[in-house]
Amino acid sequence: MTAPVTVYVPCDSAALSVGADLVAAELEAAGRPIRVVRNGSRGMLWLEPLVEVVTDRGRIGYGPVEPERVGDLVAAGLLDGADHELCQGVVDQLPWLADQTRICFARVGITDPLSPEDYLAHGGMAGLRRALARSGGDVVAEVTESGLRGRGGAGFPAGIKWKTVADTPGPDKFVCCNADEGDSGTFADRMLMEGDPFTLVEGMTIAGYAVGAQEGYIYIRSEYPDAVRTMRKAIEIARAQGWLGGDVLGSGVRFDLHVRVGAGAYICGEETAMLESLEGKRGMVRAKPPIPAITGLFGKPTVVNNVLTLASVPAILADGAPAYQALGVERSRGTQVFQLAGNIARGGVFETAFGLSLRDLVERYGGATRTGRPIRAVQVGGPLGAYVPESGLDLPLEYEAFASAGAMLGHGGIVVFDDTVDMAAMARFAMEFCAEESCGKCTPCRVGAVRGVEVIDRIVAGEDPDGNLALLGDLCELMTDGSLCAMGGLTPMPVRSALLHFPDDFTARH
Amino acid sequence: MVRIAGAARWEVVVVGGPNTSMTDRVRALVAAHRGDRGALLPILHRIQAEFGYVDQEVVPVLAAELNLSRADVHGVITFYTDFRSEPAGRVVVKLCRAEACQSVGAEQLVAHAEQALGIKLGQTTPDGSVTLEQVFCLGNCALGPAAQIDERVVGRLSPSRLDALLAAEARMA
Structure with missing residues (x-):
C-alpha cells in the first residue's frame, strides 16, 4: 500500500467563489486515499479552482476544475499527474509564475496558511529573529535603507514613518495594519491574509519591536469574512507558538495583535478615518497635521501601514536591505504586487520588481480582454485612479512615471475595459461613488460629488455642453485642491482622465 | 472603561425599558467587551449577528453602558452601511x-x-x-x-x- 497522494485545493475566497470547496469534497469522495491540503491561491485566478497533485516531477496543476468534472479527471489519472486537457504541467514552471519575483507572496499558494510547521519550513520567522538580535533603531534603519514605500497607495517611505514613531516619546504606541482594501481591482491584501497570515503577524511584530509598540490592530473590511477568520486563527496559533504575547520568541519582548472588523465604509481605508473607526467612532477623516505617527490611535504615536507594506518587512530583515533595494527602478524599489482584474483573460496576482510596462503586464501576462474585444481603457490604482487609454499602455510601472503621466499606481490594482465601455458613464460613476462613500466632513467632497453627478448628466444630455464642461473642470479643480483627504481630492482623477482621453463619449451623441 | 459619575443619570432612561430581554442581552455583550478599547463597533457587530439588526432600543442602553451620548451611538450606527435598522430577508x-x-x-x-x-x-x-x-x-x-x-x-x-x-x-x- 503506497502513501496517500497529497492534493492541494485552495481555500482562498476567489477559489471558493467558483466551487473549490465542492471540488475538495468530490476529490475526497473519489475513492482513493488522498491527503487534501487547503492552500492559498497561486494567484492564477483564471485557473481556479486549481488542483495540484504532488508527483515525482513536482506539483502538477489542473484547472479550472469544475466540481462536476472531478470524477472524470480522477478516472483519467489526475492523482498520478496524468496528462489531460486541463493539465497545466508543473505549476512552478509556468511562465506566469516563473517570471514573477515573489517576496510578499513567496509562500502564498505553496503552504497551508495556518500550519506553523509549513511557515517555518519555508523561511518564516527568520526576519523576526534577525530583528530581535538587533536594536530597534537598527531595524528602522534597515527598513529605511531598503527603500520600501507604503503599498497602500500613497507610497510614503515606510522607514521614515517608523522613525517618527520611534522618536516620539511615550509609553503607549500602536502598530495598525490597514486591511480595509476597498479599491475595486485590488485583492492582494485579502489573498495574503487568507494565504499566508503569519507573514503579516511577523511583519507587524517587527514593526512593533522597531518602534517600541506592544500592541497592534489589524483593521479588516467586513466584506472579507474569510480573511477575518483566517487572521484570527493565525493570531491564536501565533500566541500558542510564542510568536506573540509577553515573550516573543523568548526575547522578553511583548507584542500582541487584535483583529477589528470594519462595517461597510470605503472611507475607512483612509488612515485617519480608520483610526477613528478603530476608536469606535464614525469613520470621519481627521485633518492632518497632527500626523498619526505622532498623534494616532487614541492620541498615541502609531504606525499605520498597508498589509503588503508590513508583509514585505520580514523578507527585508531576513535577506537584508541591499537585496530588496537591488530590485526595482529609480525611487521605486523592491517589488509591487500587481493585481490584474476586470475584463481580463488571465487575471490574478503578479508580483514583480517595479519597471515592467503596463502593456507587458496587461497583454503578455494578462492575455488582454476576457471578451476578446480590443482594450479601450485601463484603470490603475482603484476607483480614484486615472483611466489610461490603450495608446498609453507603454507606461513603466513605477510611482514617479505614473505621477508624471497624471495617473497613480496606488495599491497596484489594474482594471481592464474593452471597447464597449461608456467612459462618460464611468466618470459619472466615480462621482456617484464619491457621493455614496464620502464621510461628509469637508464640503468639496460631500457636496462636490453630488454636483459632479448632476453636471455630467447635463453634459451627456446635451445641455449647454461647453458651459457645463467648463463647470465640471472648475469643480474638479476645487475638489482636488480643497478636499481634506484623497477621497474628494482624487475623485477628479478618473473623471478628468476620462474627459481628456475620451471626450467623444461625453458629447458626441448630440 | 472608566465611568464618570454623571453617567448614572442616563441609566435611569433604560431601566424597565419595553424590551428587557434585549436590554439584558446587550448589557451582557457590552460586559464581554469591557476590557477592549473603543469597543462600540465590535459590540454592534455582535448585536447584529445575534438579532439580525440593530434596534433603536439599544441606543440608550449602549449610551449608558459605554458612557457615550445617545447622539454618538446613533451617529455610529447610521454611519456604517453594515448596521441595519430592521431585519433583512432570509x-x-x-x-x-x-x-x-x-x-x-x-x-x-x-x-x-x-x-x-x-x-x-x-x-x-x-x-x-x-x-x-x-x-x-x-x-x-x-x-x-x-x-x-x-x-x-x-x-x-x-x-x-x-x-x-x-x-x-x-x-x-
Whole structure:
C-alpha cells in the first residue's frame, strides 16, 4: 500500500467563489486515499479552482476544475499527474509564475496558511529573529535603507514613518495594519491574509519591536469574512507558538495583535478615518497635521501601514536591505504586487520588481480582454485612479512615471475595459461613488460629488455642453485642491482622465 | 472603561425599558467587551449577528453602558452601511457594482436581478425571502461579476447562474 497522494485545493475566497470547496469534497469522495491540503491561491485566478497533485516531477496543476468534472479527471489519472486537457504541467514552471519575483507572496499558494510547521519550513520567522538580535533603531534603519514605500497607495517611505514613531516619546504606541482594501481591482491584501497570515503577524511584530509598540490592530473590511477568520486563527496559533504575547520568541519582548472588523465604509481605508473607526467612532477623516505617527490611535504615536507594506518587512530583515533595494527602478524599489482584474483573460496576482510596462503586464501576462474585444481603457490604482487609454499602455510601472503621466499606481490594482465601455458613464460613476462613500466632513467632497453627478448628466444630455464642461473642470479643480483627504481630492482623477482621453463619449451623441 | 459619575443619570432612561430581554442581552455583550478599547463597533457587530439588526432600543442602553451620548451611538450606527435598522430577508444577496465587475457586466446583472425579484437594490421581496443590495468590491475582481450570498462569495456570475443560485437558496429555505 503506497502513501496517500497529497492534493492541494485552495481555500482562498476567489477559489471558493467558483466551487473549490465542492471540488475538495468530490476529490475526497473519489475513492482513493488522498491527503487534501487547503492552500492559498497561486494567484492564477483564471485557473481556479486549481488542483495540484504532488508527483515525482513536482506539483502538477489542473484547472479550472469544475466540481462536476472531478470524477472524470480522477478516472483519467489526475492523482498520478496524468496528462489531460486541463493539465497545466508543473505549476512552478509556468511562465506566469516563473517570471514573477515573489517576496510578499513567496509562500502564498505553496503552504497551508495556518500550519506553523509549513511557515517555518519555508523561511518564516527568520526576519523576526534577525530583528530581535538587533536594536530597534537598527531595524528602522534597515527598513529605511531598503527603500520600501507604503503599498497602500500613497507610497510614503515606510522607514521614515517608523522613525517618527520611534522618536516620539511615550509609553503607549500602536502598530495598525490597514486591511480595509476597498479599491475595486485590488485583492492582494485579502489573498495574503487568507494565504499566508503569519507573514503579516511577523511583519507587524517587527514593526512593533522597531518602534517600541506592544500592541497592534489589524483593521479588516467586513466584506472579507474569510480573511477575518483566517487572521484570527493565525493570531491564536501565533500566541500558542510564542510568536506573540509577553515573550516573543523568548526575547522578553511583548507584542500582541487584535483583529477589528470594519462595517461597510470605503472611507475607512483612509488612515485617519480608520483610526477613528478603530476608536469606535464614525469613520470621519481627521485633518492632518497632527500626523498619526505622532498623534494616532487614541492620541498615541502609531504606525499605520498597508498589509503588503508590513508583509514585505520580514523578507527585508531576513535577506537584508541591499537585496530588496537591488530590485526595482529609480525611487521605486523592491517589488509591487500587481493585481490584474476586470475584463481580463488571465487575471490574478503578479508580483514583480517595479519597471515592467503596463502593456507587458496587461497583454503578455494578462492575455488582454476576457471578451476578446480590443482594450479601450485601463484603470490603475482603484476607483480614484486615472483611466489610461490603450495608446498609453507603454507606461513603466513605477510611482514617479505614473505621477508624471497624471495617473497613480496606488495599491497596484489594474482594471481592464474593452471597447464597449461608456467612459462618460464611468466618470459619472466615480462621482456617484464619491457621493455614496464620502464621510461628509469637508464640503468639496460631500457636496462636490453630488454636483459632479448632476453636471455630467447635463453634459451627456446635451445641455449647454461647453458651459457645463467648463463647470465640471472648475469643480474638479476645487475638489482636488480643497478636499481634506484623497477621497474628494482624487475623485477628479478618473473623471478628468476620462474627459481628456475620451471626450467623444461625453458629447458626441448630440 | 472608566465611568464618570454623571453617567448614572442616563441609566435611569433604560431601566424597565419595553424590551428587557434585549436590554439584558446587550448589557451582557457590552460586559464581554469591557476590557477592549473603543469597543462600540465590535459590540454592534455582535448585536447584529445575534438579532439580525440593530434596534433603536439599544441606543440608550449602549449610551449608558459605554458612557457615550445617545447622539454618538446613533451617529455610529447610521454611519456604517453594515448596521441595519430592521431585519433583512432570509437571504441577503449583495451584487458588486464596483468598476472591475462593471467591466464584465455587473450593471446588466443588477438589472436582471431587480427584474427577476421584482425589487430594487436596497429592498426586500414582499414575502421576506430575499434582500437585494449593492456592494462596492468583494475582492474577487478577476472572477467577476461577483456577489455575496449571505457570507459566501460567488464569482463568474451570469444572469442564469444567479437565477440557479437563488433557486437553490429558495429550495433550502
